[in-house]
Amino acid sequence: MSFFRDTFIIFRRATLLSLQNPAWVIIGLMQPILYLVLFGPLLLRMTSVPGFPPGNAWQVFVPGLLVQLGIFGGSFVGFAIINEWRSGVIDRMMVTPAHRVSLIAGRVLRDVMVLMIQAIVLVLAAMLFGLRVPFGALLLALALVAMLGASFSSLSYAAGLSMKSEDAFAPLINTFALPVLLLSGILLPMSMAPAWLRYVSDVNPFKHMVEALRAVFRGEIFTFIVPFGFGLSLALVLISLWTGARVFRNQTR
Template sequence: MSVARDTSLIFRRQVRQDTRNPVWLLIGLSQPILYLAFFGPMLSRVLRADEGRTGSAWQVYVPGLLVQLALFGAAFVGFTVIADWRTGSMERMRVTPVSRFALLMGRVLHDVAVLLAQSVVLILAAVVFGLRAPLAGIALSLLFVALLTCSLSSLSYGLGLAVKRETAFSPMLNIATVLLLLLSGILLPMSLAPSWLNDVSRLTPLRYLVDAIRDAFVGRFATATVAEGLAVGLGLAALSLAAGTYVFCRENV
């Protein structure tokens, strides 16, 4: 009971911070919109090479953009926890009886809410550009966005609080996000890749989410790809939350 209340207190505090700096929410959204406008139109030509596919280029590309949005929106949240550590506001909360799990969960749920809202905006913009996809598929894609955000933001907070230095945290993130971006098939479907690259890509969790959302966007729900995506998404979220919780609950942070 008290954990739920604590979580809601932290969640609302994070939302209040956003309302004071709304410009960051727009900046986070602007990147995928730019990709949509300046990169998306080229895809319809490129994807002709990928004969096996059904659906328009937008149905292939927007799922990637959704994952990209979640990747860059959630991976960097750890910086805020470093700032909270430095200003002492983290310590000031840790010395109260507040649940330490709630200190993490309130933040994570805030990020999930923000990313879901941004995803809806992105999908609406894509519809303007020409995306057509079944509503159920879009709803399923939002579930994947929520799972991915939950995973990445838990990991980012946990790592941020463990490292506590921007100078160490920043290079780790850069490497991780670029690798995930390239290997997940966000930009182009991995079916275009040579087989060794395709195999490497299968080692990264995002690959399964991107493929699953692509299936959902063309209305194929009962596929092994969707099932795999759900399994990977749920498993990753559970593991990441556990790791983040471990760091937040350590007695000596």
């Protein structure tokens, strides 16, 4: 099918383009490890504080980092699409007979692959620090992170391509990122929050994804929060891919 072929061509080009700058590859791999080394020890001290969720500190912390990786790794790709648009690459590709949706899907696929590599590095490093997690749970966790990454990278491409300006895009990311970060319990679990803050955070879908991932890490796969978190991620990924494809299609309107 030409859709898959076109998607693979775009994926391959995007991947080779990323590899042409080894500095970014190294920074990309260092990032999760820095979080682990510089923030992890702080969190270990917190386990005795009332309200800290059950489980090993790493089982609480690593799922949060994974979700953060998915959200933030994806969010910034919009800058790249603005750069590509300005270089004339997007218009050039839209004149080819290639499938419009492939133009975004191939890029999203590259982002998900990068994210998966980062996530695996993160988990392996955390295992050295003392994280214990069943293998099946790990696969489930990676699937959820992949869905998150695909969602945010599509949304970011969509936003970048509709705004076509870094100056407008950067504040959007900041406005969106900070509340999501604080209200999802990524850094500190929401179970430690006062009641009003917890209610606010309940509206944030990402909190439930983090909670679901933590349950998976504890091996509690058959509790309600897990299908709930996965359901939310699936809905998000569908909405995001649809939005991204729509923005690409509407470029010619």
